[in-house]
Every structure is written in C-alpha cells, then in structure tokens.
Amino acid sequence: MTLALSERRTKAATVVALTGEISSATSGELLERLMPLVRAGKTIKIDLSSVGYISSAGLRTLLVVYRESQHSGATVTLSGVGEELRFVMSVTGFMDFFETDEPARSEQRRRVAT
C-alpha cells in the first residue's frame, strides 16, 4: 500500500493532493508531511479525489490533523470526498469535524445493501 503526496500553492491555500490509500500503513508518513504545514498555521486543503480507501486509522489521522490545526490556527478543509467516503465519515462521526468544499449532499444518496 502506498500513498503519494503532491503539494501546490494557490492564492488561497496549500493544496495537498493524495493518491493511494490512507491506512495504518501510510498514515504515519502522511502525518509527518502534514504537520509542518499545520504547525505553520497554513490554510490547507486536502484533496482526496484520488484516494481509493481510507481506513479507520486513516480517518483518525485526519482527525489528529484537525485537532492539531485547532491549536496552531491552521485551517484544514477536505475536497474530493467521494460518496462512499462521505457516507462512512458521516455515520462514524468523522464528518462532524471537517469542512468540505463541496456543497453538503443529503445522506439519502443510495441504499447500502446490508
């Protein structure tokens, strides 16, 4: 499992685009890369549109980034949050902490077979 990061600056924010999977195997590295930006109080947009899977540990890592940003004054938003990820984050409570740059869609998107 790999995770690639690319960073670019726009006028409004530092955009960190991720490609791959965020799990316990990759989240340590992700945190190492993001923390300097967070500690510097930047406005950070994490682009998840090329992330296929985020595990429980991956979501926890994003939440750690959010909590750290509250201390440093950084602003963290998510973009490119796909439907399934949005659903998982919503029903496990993680979405409560994040701003996303897409208009909030209703949870009534489709039925998950159970």
Add this chain to the structure above:
Amino acid sequence: MTATSLETMRRIDAYPTHQVGGYGVRAGRPYPYGAWVVPGGVNFAVFSDEATSMTLVLFERGAAEPMAELEFPAAFRTGCVFAMTVFGLDHENIEYGYRADGPFNPVSGHRFDPRQILSDPYARLISGRDVWGTEPNWDDPYPYRSRVCLEDFDWSGDAPPGIPAEDLVIYETHVRGFTRHPSSGVTAPGTFAGLREKIPYLRDLGVNCIELLPIFEFDETDNPRTDPATGRRLHDYWGYNTVSFFAPKAGYAATGRYGMQGDEFRTLVKDLHAAGIEVILDVVFNHTAEGNEQGPTISFKGLGNSTYYMLTPEGYYFNFSGTGNTVNCNHPVVRQYVLDCLRHWVADYHVDGFRFDLAAILGRDLDGTPLPNPPLLELLAHDPVLRHTKLIAEAWDAAGLYEVGSFPAYGRWAEWNGKYRDTVRRFLKGDSGVVGELATRVAGSPDLYAGRGTTASINFLTAHDGFTLADMVSYNDKHNEANGENNNDGANDNNSWNHGAEGPTDDPEINALRMRQMKNAMAILLTSQGVPMILAGDEVGRTQQGNNNTYCQDNELSWMDWESVRTNAELLRFTRAMIAFRHAHPELRTTQHPTGMQVPTTGLPDISWHGERAWDADWSDESRLLAVMRSGTGDEDVVYVAMNAHWDAHDLQLPGLPGGRTWHLFADTGAAAPYDLHQPGAETPLENPGSYLIGPRSVVVLVGRESAPHEQGT
C-alpha cells in the same frame, strides 16, 4: 513552537528484547487484558489458569492461513497471565487468536486443544461476520477473529443524560429490525446508522431511553432450522447467543466491512444523547454461543472451561439457561470479566445502563445454588464506573428460579416486573378477581418493592419475548409454525384475547374493540407508578401474525413496517399523547410508593381508589372496574384514571376537588378519534362536572385543575 517532553520522549520498553517467530518482542504487561496498541507495538495479554503453554497466532487480515505463530516464552508469564509485546505489526491489518495447550479431560473440566485457534475473550473488535446474513465459510478454522483497535473516539463533550430512573420511558427495540424494512426510508437499513436517522421519530414519540436487544458480536447464521412452509433459512435474529462480549456486532454497522462498527455505534450513542435519549443494552451473561459438549469451541472452552462454565461433578454443562451451558458468573475470575466488560461499554461506548437476560443465573453459586448475597450482583451495584448506570434484571431463569420482587438489589437493581404484565393483561381481557392486584400493580407493586421504591419496577405489557400489543388483542394462541418446531416453542400462557376472531378480520366491531384495547393498555401502562417500557412498534400496532417467539425471523414478521406510521396514525397519536401526559405529571412518577397519606397542597391522599361511587372502590371478585386518583406535591393537578374492563358502560361519580379545581377530560378510549384525547395542558372541562359515563372496556383519564382563563365562564 517547541514540543513538550512528553511528545518527544521515548519509553525504554518501546524496544524488543527477544525474537520470536520472526518478530521482535519483549515481555508484555499482564494487564489490561486483551490487545492494546503501545509505543512501537501491540501488547497481548491473556490468562488461562491451567494452560501449560500459549501461542499467539497472527493472520494477515482475511487470510486463510496464519502468517506467524509466536509461542509465549516462559519468562513472559506472570501468574497465569501470558503477556507479550510484539513490535513491527501493522495493527490494522492483522487478526489474532490463541492456541492454548493443557490437559484435555472433560470429567475434570478441562478441554484444552492446541489445534483450535481461540478468540480473545477481551477482543474489542471481531471480524468474520462483517455483513449480516452473508453465508460464512464453514471450513474456516478460525471463524470469529480478534482484531486490534483503538478506542480514541472523539466524543466532543458527550455526557450521559443522567435521566432519573423515575422519569424514564423505555423503548425496547432491535437494531436491525427497527429500520430493515424497505419502508424505513433510511440510507443504510438495519444498522446503527439507520437507527440514528430515526432519532427524530423517537424524540417525537417522547421516549427518552432505548433498550437494544443484544449488540455484542453474535453469529446470526448459527441457527440450523428452516421455515417448514417456505424452506427459507432461519437466523439467530435476536442474538441472545454471544460470541464476543467486548465487540459490537459488525453486521449491525453499515461500516462493519471496514471494521468501523465501534465508531458507528458511538456516533449513534452520541446523537441519541444529544436528543436526550439514553441507551440501555440487553446483555447476556448467563450463557455463551459455545453450547454444551456438542457445541463449538470459540474461546472460553479452550482457555478455561471449568473457570467460565458451571459444570456438573461429571464435567457436563449445567443448563440453567435452556441453551446448553451456564456461565459461571460467581467465579471470582468471571465476576471480574463481567465487570470489565460492563465498564468497557460504559467508558468506551457511553451506554447508560444494562438489562440482564435471565439475571437470576447471575445469583447462582458455582454449583448452581441460588446465593443469598451474590457477589457479582453486589459488585456491579457498587462499582464506581457503573455507579450511575441503570441495572435491570430479568429476574428469572430457565431452570425455575423466579425472583421478581426478591432479586438481590443492593439499592440499585430494577426488575422486569413480570407480574405487572400478567396482571394488567388479565384485567384487560376481562378476567374476574383481578381488580385488587391491579391496584397493587398500578401503584408500583409495593408488595414486591417495599423499601426499594417504584423505580425497581420496570412495568411492561409486551417485550420482544412474547406477543406484540396488536397480537395480544388479536390472538388467543401463539402461531409459531414458521419457527420450524411444530409450534412447540414460545410461551403458552399469554393472557391474550382475540376479541372474537383469531388473527386479522374485516369485522369492524372487532377491529374497533382491538384498537380500544391497545389504547387501554397504553393508558394504563403510562399512568402506572414504576418505569414504563414500550415494545418498539406497539405504538403503531406492529403484528408478528401471532408468532410470540420471533427469535429466528429476520423478515417482515419482525421488522418494523414504517407504513404503519401512516396507516396507524390514530394509535401513534394516542401513544404520543399518553407519553407526554406522563412527562407532564410528576405525581405519576414519584420514587416512593404512594401510601394514601394526605398531600398538603391539595388536601387529598396521594393515592385513592374509586368505583362507580367516589371513594368506594368495588373490590369484589366480579368487579372489573377500578379508578385511581393521584395527587402529588410536584404538581398542583390531580389525575384520575378509570379503568373499565367490563363489557358494560358505568356511570362514574367523580370525587370532589379542592380549591377551584374542576375535572377536565384528557383521554377517553371509548370515544372515537380524534375525540379520544386532548393534548396535555389543553384538556376540556367536563360538561357534567361531577360524573362521567365510562364506556364498555374503556379507560378514562381526567385532570383536576383550575380552569384556564379562556375556559372560565363557559
């Protein structure tokens, strides 16, 4: 910004000292038990009294064969606890279990078998049944796999609502059944997430506590039976067959396939709390899914058979639970296990209380003898972490121990009051000789709970086990053929009455009478002293077509049909109003039993009994009419509830009221909707202030209060 020393310091135990099975390891911490993420690794701790050796078995997630087997070095054993910290694991991507070697000698209680891979009794996450009803791989040598997880949920200040027990209105439901029906309209039917979407419904209904049928990991596919009529596979739908006590059921989570059931359940609890609703879990500590000699070996059997189970002198399983085995609850080690488990659910999941299935077993000694002072019950009653949780006993077991009214309470335990259910049901169907006991029951059963107060009595008429309310008024007999046991399963003494036809009928008179009886039941339940419990769906007349034991029916028979919210709006409206009425009247919810003493504010007794004539109840055998008047200090109002189970109408002379109060009508189940009730606070003054004609088989609820300004002069 400089990092604090705690952020940069490394612990000296964060480094391996040995190599075992290709992994760096070191002697672990013997407690807490289970698998915990520690700096650099995972600490595994498991105890077994008689095991001679123990091996940690590691799988890559989902793999058929283990990726490593690590025997615990002898030096890693403290007492009988095997503990080892393993470094370099991807904690999220592994599953683990144990092989325990030791004597195999069933007569002396030992069943060690190192060929078996055993689940950790303290596993907080289990995989193997991740999606409900999926056909399992029956050849998997290790079907219920322990996993490592973090408990670092962000609760954001969630605190238990801490609702006083006397103010509770409990709603008993099943996570899957509540939203699995296609009519539920939720995003993920049949899950914690689905239930969360129905919080507005619960809030509108007015209940402030939900009691969930078991949510500890169980195997819904462990039922071998089929429905004889359809050939459909039957399930273990209720889940009173625990596989793993610390792990939430994956199949109840839309995110179970991602192993995120813990967070999904916590999010549900957090949002219920925000809506002012508490969560009580139905927990099953009387037996496990391992069954008897013929049953599978999952965990306890292979780690400490004679520790965890009550065994006969010949080494067979006692069967006080009726399901094959009996957990050895008062063994000191098992007591600690039960306590650890409940603390986990309170500390890590914020649940507000527990209902203990067949709790009489929790008071039995190691040989099955009922104990006068069961240490487990005392321990739970006084535990600091559990201190403010609700503890509710199903105060009987399957071997004849019936402790309703005598369950060892330690000032803490409440009971499902089976006598309340039986008495009110018999009264409702018109039995003679019930009025006297009815009075005792609606007053909070002081005969059973003197000294313990009214909150010891969980009043209910229906529960998951037995008829629904609609079936209670539609069937004389159980109809359990679909369960595949020739209708031999389920209770026979239902105290039910079909009102003239068995099951559904087109007869409008019968249907009207059934509706009235359901309203009568709700009105009595919600004006009785004690804590009312409603079975989910009864507020909209949910039917199980006469099946009174739907433990195996994962289908429309058990599921809540949300269409009935529309089609049965009349009963829903009535139930909502009765719940609101209860919340509005503290005199119905005093913690002490009423005694008949005069209340200073009104000069009336706190409770008094009436019949056709005020102050003169008819206690004779043939009486089927009783009225109760309540007056309390918390409220200036007086409440009068007349219950008529007689087939004739009766003219009631009403008691006089002090201080400018007059009688107002809140509810009359004999009147057609919408005239059957008024909203609390907007009751209408009686046309004839001193009397009221109560219809056949009806309940009337009146409020004695000062008239509102707009009512005066009319």
